[in-house]
Amino acid sequence: IASNPMYIPDIDVGKLALVWIMAPHQLLALGLQGHTGTGKTELALYLADRLNLPIYIVKIHARMNPQDIEGSYVLDSENNQTITRKEYGPAAKAYRNGGILLMDEFDKASGELTSAMHLLVEGKPWPLEMFKETIMKHPQCFIIGTANTYGNGHDERYITSNQMDQAFLSRFMWLETQYPNVIQESKILEKFAPRLPRHLRNDIIKLANAFRDAALGPNRDGNIDDPIQCIFSTRVMIAWAYYIQTFGIFRTLKQSLDAVFLKSVSRDDAEIANDIVTKVFGDDIHKPLKNLLEKK
Ligand SMILES: Nc1ncnc2c1ncn2[C@@H]1O[C@H](COP(=O)(O)OP(=O)(O)O)[C@@H](O)[C@H]1O
Ligand SMILES: [Mg+2]
Secondary structure, X not given: OOOOOOOOOOHHHHHHHHHHHHOOOXXXXXXXXXXXXXXXXXXXXXXXXXXXXXEEEEEOOOOOOHHHHHEEEEEEEEOOEEEEEEEEOHHHHHHHHOEEEEEEOHHHOOHXXXXXXXXXXXXXXXXXXXXXEEEOOOOOEEEEEEEOOOOEOOOOOOOOOOEOOHHHHOOEEEEEOOOOOHHHHHHHHHHHOOOOOHHHHHHHHHXXXXXXXXXXXXXXXXXXXXXXXXXXXXXXXXXXXXXXXXXXXXXXXHHHHHHHOHHHOOHHHHHHHHHHHHHHHHHHHHOEHHHHHHXX
């Protein structure tokens, strides 16, 4: 699958992911942990694309059964007759045939699903319950999981994340994805919104970081009293820059920011969010883009 041409990987995390893939054995599966929109999924897609590996994506959710990843019998029709056919699940296909197996947001998995995945993430012979069949890991099958939390269970931001047992978590090598730094983000924005003036792109990045300071603290480690819950991710930043352009010169920045971000901010955070916007943009936020383009 072709990856996002606008994606610019973080050098350090990208290199370590390559080290993991290129090592003779994958003793541990690769766990990418980081806040929403820090590029976890994009990194896995990027690796698959650049290394020319097939990628099997499993979007984990709480009500998923082991059969959803292992496979099950399905009804099909052949010569006007109904037949049962074996259908391997995506994880089983990747395990047998090789490629990257991306278990996206696997901290959403139920205990039942996690147990079914133990042998899989370890690279051991993996029994598929439904078929009474055991499959072996292809030497070029690489298992990557992404998660917002380290499976601590209840998290005020990621309320659908589940507690995961230590035994499962210790089967992963963890890399932490961060929001790109200012220089990287300005490169990313330049790609996405080349027609916006530089001063506006810089203010967009400034706003993103002001929100992250208030949510995660100046060191982005969560060390802050009374954090706001909303997260101004790279995803939001790019979307805003993009929609400022598509909303056109007669609409205000506030209109597009409302649409991509502020409307989704909870009531508790709304007042602080508005203060942060005013602090960075002042009156400019209520001006149509046209006026800001004329500004030097
Ligand atoms: N390093 C990056 N370079 C370019 N775009 C990025 C980068 N990181 C994140 N993005 C943008 O943010 C979006 C969300 O990234 P994604 O990988 O889905 O986040 P996550 O899986 O961590 O929640 C991407 O679609 C992309 O537009
Ligand atoms: Mg993701």
